[in-house]
Amino acid sequence: MSISQLARSIKESATLKLNETAAILRDKGEPVIHLGGGEPKGRAPIDAITTASSMMVTGEVRYSPADGIPSLKKAIIRYTEECYNRVVTPANVIASSGAKQSIMVALQTLLEPKDEVIFAAPYWVSYPEMVKLAGGVPVVVTPEDGTFQPTIEEFAALVGSYTKAIIINSPNNPSGVMYKKDFIAELVQFCEKKGIYLIMDDTYNRLVFDGQAPINCYEFAKDFSEHSKLIVINCVSKMYAMTGFRIGWTVAAKEIVQAMTNIQSQQTSGPATPSQWAAVGALTGVQSSIDGLRMTLENARNVMIARLNMIPGVKVVKPNGTFYCFPDFSAYEKDSAKLCQMLLDKVRVVTVPGKEFGMDGHLRLSYCGSLKEIKEGVERIQWAIDPNSPNELYLGDRKLVRDWA
Numbered sequence: 001m002s003i004s005q006l007a008r009s010i011k012e013s014a015t016l017k018l019n020e021t022a023a024i025l026r027d028k029g030e031p032v033i034h035l036g037g038g039e040p041k042g043r044a045p046i047d048a049i050t051t052a053s054s055m056m057v058t059g060e061v062r063y064s065p066a067d068g069i070p071s072l073k074k075a076i077i078r079y080t081e082e083c084y085n086r087v088v089t090p091a092n093v094i095a096s097s098g099a100k101q102s103i104m105v106a107l108q109t110l111l112e113p114k115d116e117v118i119f120a121a122p123y124w125v126s127y128p129e130m131v132k133l134a135g136g137v138p139v140v141v142t143p144e145d146g147t148f149q150p151t152i153e154e155f156a157a158l159v160g161s162y163t164k165a166i167i168i169n170s171p172n173n174p175s176g177v178m179y180k181k182d183f184i185a186e187l188v189q190f191c192e193k194k195g196i197y198l199i200m201d202d203t204y205n206r207l208v209f210d211g212q213a214p215i216n217c218y219e220f221a222k223d224f225s226e227h228s229k230l231i232v233i234n235c236v237s238k239m240y241a242m243t244g245f246r247i248g249w250t251v252a253a254k255e256i257v258q259a260m261t262n263i264q265s266q267q268t269s270g271p272a273t274p275s276q277w278a279a280v281g282a283l284t285g286v287q288s289s290i291d292g293l294r295m296t297l298e299n300a301r302n303v304m305i306a307r308l309n310m311i312p313g314v315k316v317v318k319p320n321g322t323f324y325c326f327p328d329f330s331a332y333e334k335d336s337a338k339l340c341q342m343l344l345d346k347v348r349v350v351t352v353p354g355k356e357f358g359m360d361g362h363l364r365l366s367y368c369g370s371l372k373e374i375k376e377g378v379e380r381i382q383w384a385i386d387p388n389s390p391n392e393l394y395l396g397d398r399k400l401v402r403d404w405a
C-alpha cells in the first residue's frame with residue numbers, strides 16, 4: 001500500500017467519527033445521548049424544499065457553472081446587501097459545496113508551500129488539517145485569560161514573513177463566544193495594513209443571542225476593491241438547518257474568486273444543482289425560521305449552562321451564539337480524550353474532546369438537541385465524574401453502579 005505522506009498527515013474529522021459511533025450504538029439499542037452534534041435538529045425551510053423539488057420534478061438536473069447558478073449568486077448578493085450592507089457583484093461571489101469547501105478552496109488559492117495561517121484556540125477542528133492539505137503551516141494563538149477572547153497583540157506576536165492569512169470564526173465553534181467588536185475592527189484594519197488575508201468564517205454569524213446584533217466585518221474594511229484582503233465565508237448549513245444540502249459561499253475580491261473558481265472547476269465542478277436551488281429558496285423565502293431557531297437555541301443554552309453550573313469545579317463561559325459551549329473539566333480530568341471515552345463507555349453520553357479544538361481539559365457540548373436530552377446528558381456527566389453523586393443511576397430500566405473513582 002502506498003499512501004502519500006500528505007494523506008498520512010491528515011486526521012479523520014473527530015466530530016464526524018463521533019456521529020458514526022453514536023449511530024452504531026443507537027442501532028444496537030443503547031440509550032445514547034448525543035451532546036457532540038454540530039447541526040440543528042429542525043427541518044429545512046419550506047421554501048428551500050419547494051424550490052428544490054419544483055426544479056427536480058422537471059427531471060433535468062444538469063451541471064451548474066463552477067461558481068454556482070446565477071440565481072444563487074443573485075440571492076447571495078442580496079443577502080450580503082441586507083445582512084452586511086455591502087454591495088458586491090457576481091464576480092465577487094462563488095458558491096461551493098458547504099462552507100468547508102469554501103474555506104478549503106480559499107486556502108488552496110492563497111497558500112504557497114510553507115505559508116503560515118494563524119487562528120485562535122479553541123478553533124474549529126478542520127482548520128489545521130485544511131491548512132496542511134493546502135500545503136501551509138497552521139499557527140495557533142492560545143488566549144491566556146480563559147475568556148476565549150483573543151487579542152490583537154496575541155495575533156501580532158505570531159505574524160512573520162511567512163504569514164499569509166488569519167482565520168477568524170465568531171461566534172466560535174466550539175466556545176460559542178462572539179469575539180468583541182473592537183477586536184474584529186482592529187483585526188480587519190491590522191490585516192489590511194500588513195497585507196495579510198483575513199478569512200472571516202461567518203458560519204454562525206446570524207445565530208447570536210441576548211438581543212445582540214451580528215458583527216459586520218465589512219463595516220471596518222476600507223473598501224471592497226480588487227485589493228481587498230477580506231474573504232467572507234457563509235453557508236445555509238446552520239442558520240437554516242440545511243447541513244445535508246452542502247451549500248456555502250465566499251465573497252472576496254474578483255481575482256480571488258476567479259482563482260477559486262478555476263480550482264473548483266477542476267475539483268468538484270459547481271455544487272449539486274438541486275441543493276443550490278434549495279439554497280435560493282431558503283435565502284429568498286420567508287426568514288422567520290432563523291428567529292425561531294435562535295430562540296430555541298438561546299433557551300437550550302440557558303438550560304445547559306444552568307445545569308453545568310451545578311457541577312462543582314466545572315467552569316463554563318456563557319456562550320453568546322452558536323449551539324456549543326466549551327466547559328473546563330480539568331478539575332476532574334485533564335485528558336479530554338480520556339474523559340470523552342469514559343463518558344461514552346460508562347454513561348453513553350457523546351461529547352467531543354477539547355484536544356481536537358486545541359484546548360485539552362475541556363469538552364465541547366452541543367445544545368442543539370431536546371431540553372430533555374440536554375438535562376439528562378449533563379446529569380449523567382455529573383454522575384460519572386462527581387464523587388459526591390449517589391452510587392446508582394438508571395438509564396431507562398438499566399441500573400448503573402458507580403464502581404470507578
Ligand code: PLP
Pocket residue numbers: 038097098099100101124169173201203235236237243246247248
Ligand atoms: N466553519 C465552522 C466554524 C463550522 O463549525 C462548520 C461546520 O461545522 C463549517 C465551517 C462547515 O460548514 P458546512 O457544513 O457548510 O461545510
